[in-house]
Amino acid sequence: MSHTVPVLILTGYLGAGKTTVLNHFLATGRGGIGVIINDFGDVNVEAALVAGHVADPVSIAGGCLCCIEDPAQLDDALRTLSRPALDLDAIVIEGSGLAEPPGLIQLVLASTVAGVRFGGLVEVVDAAHTAHAEAGGWDLAQHVRAAAVVLLTKTDLAQPGEVAEVRERIGRANPLAMVLDAPHGAADPRLFFDTAERTVPEGGQLPLWEFGTSPGYTHAHHVRHRAESLDVPAPVDPAALADLLADPPDAVHRIKAVVDVPTARGLRRFVAHSVAGYVCVERAGRDPDAPAHSVVVAIGPAQDDDAVRPRLEALAPVTAEAPVPSARDLRRLTRFLRG
Numbered sequence: 001m002s003h004t005v006p007v008l009i010l011t012g013y014l015g016a017g018k019t020t021v022l023n024h025f026l027a028t029g030r031g032g033i034g035v036i037i038n039d040f041g042d043v044n045v046e047a048a049l050v051a052g053h054v055a056d057p058v059s060i061a062g063g064c065l066c067c068i069e070d071p072a073q074l075d076d077a078l079r080t081l082s083r084p085a086l087d088l089d090a091i092v093i094e095g096s097g098l099a100e101p102p103g104l105i106q107l108v109l110a111s112t113v114a115g116v117r118f119g120g121l122v123e124v125v126d127a128a129h130t131a132h133a134e135a136g137g138w139d140l141a142q143h144v145r146a147a148a149v150v151l152l153t154k155t156d157l158a159q160p161g162e163v164a165e166v167r168e169r170i171g172r173a174n175p176l177a178m179v180l181d182a183p184h185g186a187a188d189p190r191l192f193f194d195t196a197e198r199t200v201p202e203g204g205q206l207p208l209w210e211f212g213t214s215p216g217y218t219h220a221h222h223v224r225h226r227a228e229s230l231d232v233p234a235p236v237d238p239a240a241l242a243d244l245l246a247d248p249p250d251a252v253h254r255i256k257a258v259v260d261v262p263t264a265r266g267l268r269r270f271v272a273h274s275v276a277g278y279v280c281v282e283r284a285g286r287d288p289d290a291p292a293h294s295v296v297v298a299i300g301p302a303q304d305d306d307a308v309r310p311r312l313e314a315l316a317p318v319t320a321e322a323p324v325p326s327a328r329d330l331r332r333l334t335r336f337l338r339g
């Protein structure tokens with residue numbers, strides 16, 4: 001049989017921890033891994049969050065892969081990454097936070113690229129924010145049903161009893177899935193390969209592909225979400241950003257930002273995340289000669305009244321002439337720094 005590269009699908013609601021799992025996997029795993037990333041918004045921020053761990057993540061932005069009508073973009077990416085010269089052990093597709101697992105599986109199964117095969121689906125579930133995700137239209141049962149492995153993140157933030165309850169609900173929806181705690185993405189990378197190995201079912205094994213081809217499955221377009229973004233050649237106001245992250249408009253579940261902030265010692269770059277108002281900020285390196293650049297994306301269930309745009313616009317531009325933010329304003333952002 002000719003060699004085919006397994007394609008693993010990584011799904012999970014907005015901010016569940018997919019990139020964290022992927023980065024942990026890439027940092028601790030062995031072998032060559034190709035990565036395909038799908039951003040829901042037009043601004044391609046996800047690749048920057050994975051970059052540094054992998055040579056060239058292939059990025060598909062501007063919409064959910066599971067909704068695209070023309071799969072050529074995905075096939076192009078799979079064709080590129082499955083070239084024998086690259087000799088990759090696996091390809092991981094990180095779905096956007098809105099991707100429906102069956103839709104993605106279907107897409108991989110329907111791929112015309114001869115060098116790949118479907119290698120299983122790993123669903124990442126944020127154990128601390130399921131209620132918020134469900135309020136946004138995410139459906140736990142629907143998401144875990146097609147998974148071979150379910151990874152529970154944010155177990156460190158969950159209330160007592162919350163993790164057990166989520167586990168129990170997952171068990172009811174998909175008794176055959178392997179459910180594992182993966183705080184801060186810490187899952188054994190071998191799992192991914194094992195998942196790939198288990199795609200040919202033996203006695204009772206979940207026939208994963210059926211979820212992608214089941215005649216009973218019609219792609220229900222996910223609850224309409226809106227991504228608003230700010231992409232400016234300028235630094236942002238750290239205090240306004242801290243306020244937005246910690247107290248986002250109701251319609252926003254997820255914010256991710258890669259921003260420059262002016263300080264007394266020049267521009268500093270930060271990566272910031274907010275999931276249901278839970279904030280995490282990290283420092284990032286920047287080329288001192290590079291011009292200022294800030295990207296902020298806010299995503300959530302669409303609502304008619306737009307409270308999001310003005311909050312984004314309030315972040316920037318911070319011009320070269322503007323006074324450097326006070327140490328107090330800077331601390332409002334840096335108090336969320338991890339470690």
Ligand SMILES: Nc1nc2c(ncn2[C@@H]2O[C@H](COP(=O)(O)OP(=O)(O)OP(=O)(O)O)[C@@H](O)[C@H]2O)c(=O)[nH]1
Pocket residue numbers: 012013014015016017018019020021046096097153154155156157182183184185254256273274275279280
């Ligand atoms: N405390 C805690 N934070 C976590 C854990 N896993 C992920 N995070 C944080 O949650 C935030 C979102 O994580 P990501 O990995 O970017 O989530 P994602 O699912 O890729 O996000 P989208 O691509 O926007 O859907 C980041 O700040 C992570 O550091 C965890 O187990 N515990």
